[in-house]
Amino acid sequence: MFSTAAIVISLLCLMFFAYRGYSVLLLAPLMATLAVLLSGDIAMMMPIYTETFMSALGGYLLKFFPIFLLGALFGQLMADSGAASTIANWITRVLGERHAILTVVLACALLTYGGVSLFVVAFAIYPIARELFRAADIPKRLIPATIALGSFTFTMTALPGTPAIQNAIPIPYYGTNAFAAPGLGIIAAIIMFSVVWWWLNNRASKAKAAGEGYGAHNEDGEVSLDPVESTGAARDAMPFWLAIAPLVLVIGVNALFTYGIFPNVDLSYLNNEFPDLEVANQTGLWAIIIALLVSCAWLIVTCLNRWHNLQDTLNRGATGSMLPIFNTASEVGYGAVIASLAGFMIIRDTVLGIAPGNPLISEAVAMTTLAGITGSSSGGLSIALETLGSDYLQLAQQAGISPELMHRVAVIAAGGFDTLPHCGAVITLLSICRLTHRQSYLNIAMVTIAIPMLAVISIITLGTLFGSF
Template identity: 70%
Template sequence: MLAILVSLLLLMVLAYRGVTVLLLAPLMAAVAVLLSGDSAFLLPLYTSTFMSALGNYVIQYLPIFLLGALFGRLMADSGAAYTLAMAIVRSVGERHAILTVVLACALLTYGGVSLFVVAFAIYPIARSLFESANIPKRLIPATIALGSFTFTMTALPGSPAIQNAIPIPYFGTNVFAAPGLGLIASVCIFAAGMLWLQRRAAAARRAGEGYGQHEDENDVQGSALAQARHTEIPLWVALLPLLLVIGVNAVFTYGVFPRLDLAFMTERFPALSPSKQMGLWALIIALMVACAALIVLRLRHWTNLKDTVNQGVFGFMLPLFNTASEVGYGAVIASMAGFVVIRDAVLNVSPHNPLISEAIAMNVLAGITGSSSGGLSIALQTLGADYLQMAQQVGIGPELLHRVAVMAAGGMDTLPHCGAIITLLSICKLNHRQSYADIAVVTILFPLPALALVITLGSLFGSF
């Protein structure tokens, strides 16, 4: 157990200092093995356990990462992301800068655009709006995080975020799992986050703080905003691909696949369980249709479609292999004798309600890895089958397990060493001291009570 804890601590500290997880994951797995006294098995654990888990994860989720990154790049380069953001600005009004930015981020991420692409696309707009409204720039990262890193990523039913897709093969669910509970949690997180940010802006206004002077800013963001204005497109063209992601996904999830007899597939693929793959298949089809529709709708207007496609495809590799490496690390840790003690302790936190144990496990692992997808993948890789069995024994549906797992992974994942937070602050040209406290409130402090509410309602009334 000590070997595992030392390894986890080093992983967290070194990741915070910016060392890539691609290198850290195998190295820290090796540290855990060496400290545990199993050095004779170091090489087979790497080649058979670490690499097998990494490879299986890549095989399972590569299409989702690839299509998601490509779709995000197409939305950004076509001008669709900017068009949707400006449509919200015109509808809500520039004086409601915080609400405008949150809604713009939420619309784009719920429509399938990568949160990193959203941050790059929305920051120039947010900067202009906050400066006009005289709201401190230090609140921009928390505002973007509320719209991108919280309810649209983990709670809203139908979200195409990779976090919402990861539990599908483990629980045999789909991205619309527990829709009523997800909507309730989304409203709570959104309302609490908006109230906090508005109060912080009001307090700054009373103190006479204003937007502030930021000498590190230059004309780069301004030129990006000017360039974006030249690529504004018809609103219906910008909105249609987002609607296709959600709509096509729902049609195949609830209409097409349930009516098909897919038993013939098992004759050729005996290990295949179609019911556990339908959710992923529906999401893949939806993203493909949305990408194709956006390309065709803007066919004569692309500046350089080949570069856009190439950049989108190249952009999926690092996030995928970062997460897959963390899964490989988790597989090595799970193979160690000390993990059995940790696993049993976590599973016995609340033996009559596995939702509580699941929420704790997902939060802890997401916090350690600084990644919601990484922590969720490790937890389900090692404990998913146990939670499903425990849930079946006490009459808890897999849909409820799915929603709790995803929401829990989006709780403690945004600790200071989180790569997404570091990237967001870099985009906004701010640091942790200036902005992290507000980020933590909207991404950790408010989602955790919403998670507790979902567990309570689900335990009392079941999944709905």
């Protein structure tokens, strides 16, 4: 019992200090050490760190480093080539300030679904959102929630084929691919998009009726309206077809290899060279890696005359992937240490015992709870699947539930409580918009927590009744 209390204390400390802004790179090993000390296993402290924590961290890097690296590189190429701003400006011209909220949501959604990092999207879209909201006299405090809808919700967790790391994490555990349960994913995306869009428009209408308006804000020194200008990329307008092509390639090439090439090629010969390789559990990751590689190469070649400093772009993209992956890998190492403690067995049995006979509910609770604790959907997913993935797969097989449905529920559930106030993405978004939690967080929570959880409940119900589709 005391070992369980040690885990809870460690988790609470992790949440508290993460909210205060301390790096997970420091917190994860320190809080893991605290849990070990409070459990009374002092002699095991160093072996657990070197053999358990670091092994889990290294294992995660081996699995997912290429996706983090290529995703960050692709996002930087999109930003510095001017493609991201071209797409955002095109949507702005088509829809205009009369549909300011929809314009911002679609611009963010198109970029994130195409593989651009949500942080890159937030920086690129905020100046456009600021001008649109000011022209439409919509409160600035609604900008973070609007960007969050397009970046942190349905394009990150629900739409089939999204190259977001959250959608890739379950692949090696469940033997699935990025298009798992596409029908249910689309339904969840529609729920999130339509309900949140209604909510934001309702908030804007009420603010207008109350005479609130955009509000008075000190915006001196904020990022330029032209995000390309700040990157040093070429400033001449890029054709829209050229800007959108890399996003189409990410999804198209991914689908081609997932459904066209890998299923029709006999790869069993690979086991002669790599006897421990489970080919079926890796092809989904391989498809995403190839898609991102092709899209990066396309951007480099087709934009040769647009690069101000290609070497700098490539270097910043590569180094930009380091912090996200090591943060998440450190959280995985923390989870592995927690899972090795005696008290975790009580927690494990409690979680697995939720809704006996329907592991979807238990899985959703585990994913969203750990995502909330870590303040990261990818971190929560990774910890939960590293410690409980095999258990959930076995329970799903016993209950006749497809791995594809388990995959989609896990990903969407992880996109729920991950945006609690201590979430790094929320803190970054608010800092970009120069707003506070007090001004904007309640709307962010409605957009990224309450309504996504409604979507989770809906697809669990549909999946239980009709199976995966």
